[in-house]
Amino acid sequence: MTNSFTNILSWKKSHEFVIKVYKTTKIFPDYERFGLSSQFQRAAVSIPANIAEGYKKLSKADKLRFMNIAQASLEECRYYIILCKDLEYINNWNDIEEVSKLLNGYCKGILANNFKANEVTS
Numbered sequence: 001m002t003n004s005f006t007n008i009l010s011w012k013k014s015h016e017f018v019i020k021v022y023k024t025t026k027i028f029p030d031y032e033r034f035g036l037s038s039q040f041q042r043a044a045v046s047i048p049a050n051i052a053e054g055y056k057k058l059s060k061a062d063k064l065r066f067m068n069i070a071q072a073s074l075e076e077c078r079y080y081i082i083l084c085k086d087l088e089y090i091n092n093w094n095d096i097e098e099v100s101k102l103l104n105g106y107c108k109g110i111l112a113n114n115f116k117a118n119e120v121t122s
Contacts, residue, residue: 010102046073
């Protein structure tokens with residue numbers, strides 16, 4: 001097992017996703033500041049935050065519960081991406097697919113008791 005949640009690839013990529021969300025929502029119209037921007041940011045932050053929180057849980061069930069919360073927040077972000085595209089605030093965003101695949105892989109690793117499957121080697 002890693003010595004830090006920051007060594008988990010799904011955490012690292014989801015953190016990068018959060019940074020992109022913040023940089024992007026910064027240029028949304030001012031009237032979205034307490035609406036869509038805030039909701040999108042909150043949901044995005046929830047992904048790596050729940051990976052981090054679940055990292056130190058001892059039981060498989062506890063770990064998976066936090067990963068499931070992260071997955072639910074990811075799906076919420078997927079909707080915000082669709083909405084932002086329809087509102088013409090953003091163009092193509094495919095980053096979420098990579099985060100989704102990595103998070104699903106990490107969950108499979110937890111189920112198989114192979115937590116190292118999603119670690120960053122450097």
